[in-house]
Structure formats: C-alpha cells, structure tokens
Amino acid sequence: MKMNKLIFPLMIALAATLATTGCKKGTPKTTQIPGEGQFGIGTPEPNPPLPNGNPIEPGTGSGIGTGPGTGLIATSDNWDPANMTQDRAALAADTIHFAFDSAVVRDSEQSKLATVAEALKSDPNAKLLIEGNCDERGTEEYNRALGERRALAAREALAKLGIDPMRVRTISYGKDKPADSSHDEAAWSKNRRDDFVLCLPKTGA
C-alpha cells in the first residue's frame, strides 16, 4: 500500500508524459487550432483623422552653443510650417553639404548660410524650415538622428549670424528623401545636405 502511494503520482507523471509525446501507437492526439477570431486585426483602413496629440511644446534649453553641432539650442518655437506658404525655390541654391558621417558645417558653406540669414533679416515675417538629409550609407534610425543634427547645426550657425532660433524649425528625413537616388559617391555627396525652405505667412492670414 505504502509503495503504491509512492508510485501512483509517478505513474500519473509518466502517463502525462506519454500522452503529450504520444509514445503509444494508435490515434494521435489532436490539437484544435483556433481561427483568427477575436485575435484578428481590425480593418486597418481608412485611417481615422489625424489626432492633434501633444501640442508642440516650447523647448527648455537655453542660449546659443559655442560651436556647430553642440546641441545647446533647444528646438523651441510656436509656429507650424504646415500653416505657412512654403517657398522651396527661394533658397534652393543655398543647400549646404556635409562630409560623410559628419554634422559639422564646413567653412565652404558659410557664404550660403550668410545668404539664408540675409533672406530672413530682409523679411521679419519670414521663418525657416531646415531639412536635414543623409546619404544611404547608414542605418535608417541612425541617419534620422544624423539628419536632425545636420539641421540643428545649421540652425546654430544661423544663430551666430544673428538669426533668432525661434524663427527656425528643423526636420530630419534621414535617408528617406535623397536628392539623387543613384548609388555612388557623386549621389551620396549631393544627398548629405540641409535644404532651406522659406516659410511665409499665408496671404490673407
């Protein structure tokens, strides 16, 4: 009796093992698989209207950095390029370019930045959107960060030329918006760039 008491749980365990692994010949155990049913993914389209979400928040950083790409100017502003007339042609000739994997504004690009600064000084109502871009030789999210730093570096350089950073917004496209979609150094050097978009109040606004 005592022996049986000991063995009984062992036999249960063994029986369970046999049942799950199906060692015995005969009809195999059947697994019922549920359909998608409640686990299914809802109809994905059309997307609901875009929510407003968080308001664009003024940054908390202070002052102007001591060099390009120092990251010391908070991206603070309270205007939205989407609500303005975007003039891409006005400063198209002033696109600045960067060395590989670098967000340093080169001396050769300073004269273009001076032109951009003049455009902003000549029209106090104008604002600026800087679009940072990368070549394809980097991973996607890394390039999104690098493109942002390139845009921020130009913003800091413009601040040194007397432009209020509040008038400047940045956007990074990473490697998602190449100027030239070829896969060679000529294309890459064109793609490592900041484009400047002049933003003007909408007429009648």
Added chain:
Amino acid sequence: MKKTILNFLIITLAAIALNFSNAQTEIQISREGMKPIPVALDGFTGEAAEVLKFDLYVQGFSFVTPDAAQYLIHGSDSGNVIGTVTDKLARKVILSRSYNGASLRQQAHAFADDIVQAATGRPGIAQLRGTTARIAYKSQPSGIGPGEIYVSDFDGYNAQRVTSDGAIVAKPAWVPGRLALFYTSYARGNPDIFYQSLTSAQRRVIAGYSGLNTSAAVSPDGLKLAMILSKSGSPNVWICNADGTNLKRVTTGIEDSSPAWSPNGDWICFATVHNARRRLAKVPAGGGEVQYLNTAGTPSPTEPDWSPDGKWIAFTCQFGGEFDICVLPADGSAAPTVLVSGQNPSWAPNSRTLVFNHGSNGHQTLSVLDVFTKQYKDCRRATGNNSQPAWAR
C-alpha cells in the same frame, strides 16, 4: 512496477541531459555556431511542406536523406495536418499528433512548433498566444513611395496594412502582449510618434514635439516608452509613460539613436557617438551614468535589440557601405560575433531567432535568421522594399 520506475528514471535522466545540452548550446552562440539538426521530411505537400521547411530551417534544422537524419518527420496534409516524429537514435516516436481547425498553414506552423519542442525541449517560434507569430515592419510593396506600416505573419504571409497616410513612416514597435503598435509617421509634416491599436484602429500622437520624435521602444511591462527626441537641441533618449506623460531625458550625448530596453526594464541600450566614435552604450532607465559596451571589431554599431532572456544584444554594424548583423553578450564577457549581412535585427521570444532585413538599398528583403547556425530564409511573400521589422513578443 519496477519497470515503470525505471522508465521514469530514464525520462528524468534524459530531461537532465537535454537541459545540459541546452546549456552547451547557449555558451556556443558567440563562437563557431552550432551544427544544424538533420531531419528527413516526408509525406507533406504544397503549403504544409513549405511552412514546415521554412519554420524548421530558421530554427536550426537541416533537411537530409533518412539515412543521415537524426529525426524522421512523417505525415500528411490531406484535409488536416497529421504527423509523427521518430528519434532514430532512440528508436522511438517522440511526437504523434493531428491538427484540426483554422487553416492548413496554421496547422503546419503548430506542427513545426511541436517538432521543435519535442526535438530540442525549447518552445518553437511559429506561434504566439494561439495565433501565428507576427511581425510589424515598414513596407513599400511596389518599391516606391514613402511606405506604410504593415503587420504580417513572421514569414511574411497574411500581410495587412496598418497606416494609409502616404507619409514617411518608420520603426514600428509592439506593445508586449497586445495587438498595438507605436511607430513614427511624418503624416503631420513632422516625424511624430503615434500609438495605434490594431483591433480598433484607434490612434493617438504620443510625442509630437518640435524636431525629431522617433525610435519608440516599449518597456517589457508595457508601461513606459523610450524614444529619440531632439527638442532639447540634440537627438537624445527620453522616456515617458505609455500615454506620453511624465517625460524625462535620460541621455545627453551629441547624437543618440535606437533605444532598446533590457528585459528586466532596468536598462536602455542605445547607439551614440563618444570621442568621435560611434558606440553602443547603456544607461539606467531612470537616468544615470552611461556605460559603453565592448563592440570591438564591429565598426559603427547601431540598432541594438536586447534578447528577451537578457543574455544577448543584437545590432547592426557597418563596414564601409555594407551592413552586418552582430550579436554581443550583454554582460560584456566577449567581443561581438558577426553573423550575416543585414540590418535591423529584432529578437523572437526564444532569444535565438532574429528577423532582419537585407539586400541593396531600395530593395530590402525581410528574413528570419537562426543565430546559432546562421541559417536564414527570406520572407519572400513580402515583396518590394521592406525594413525595420519588429517581432511581436
């Protein structure tokens, strides 16, 4: 009775031996890798055979003749999937099962998981919480346009579009245990982080600050979000509650990207620039001192993903314009191992399989990789340009 006790002892010993071999396996991940488990597959046709071959190959099995096989997998798929697995060495049937319901495809995935469990003692990857395991990714199905976020089975089948904004999207991240995603979208004219439920299509902006809002990563408990914001003047790691509240900056580097949580939620691994060199680093999730990881021999490391068991960090390194998938022991005990060419690794729940993308620029293909054997297979069903896959856990 005596025989029963003996059988029980044998089973126990076998279980111990199996655990021991698992331990061996884990040690070897960073060395020469491991030999595939040779199996012979017979009796299956069409879709069922295709599913079994895909699922087993990307979990470290190889297909050989019955003579050379360690396991014989036999069965049929007329109507339903039914199959047996015989251990040739032990001369024993270790699995005999039939499947019912759902699709033949799902039945085959279920059988594949049972084969993996029976042969290795580890859970398979093909199913998660009762359905076929899923991935989310960024896709341009025709290879052009800004792309949209898609969700599909882990092998690229049953794809469904999640977004339809016609705007650039990036970096989908699953909420653990739920059919819900965070992702980046330029739909409002700025890269913002959205939350979207996949069951109700409800969505919200979680981070829409001026500048960059991207690379959302959900904490293992689903309560917090790590992400990259540039609102302080440089791209850095910030954390907040899953609803966007309680925002806090946790890094101050010149340029940080791609945060990933440790499975215990204590650390955030991220890519950064230190002394003019790109590095991987980790920082306590509550903020604190940044520690740099040993990524010797793997230049420009980015896109870390911490394995669910906490032992490994998979990432992308870059030699010139070429990308490679690498794996690093999270405790820093050894240098990283370069596995295969590719980008954007994301761990499956088994901490051994990765989904990633590879190919030429503009023609990226999703692929599933067994880290131990370096065997991988493309998710060819997902056509066009596909990247940034995230495995639902």
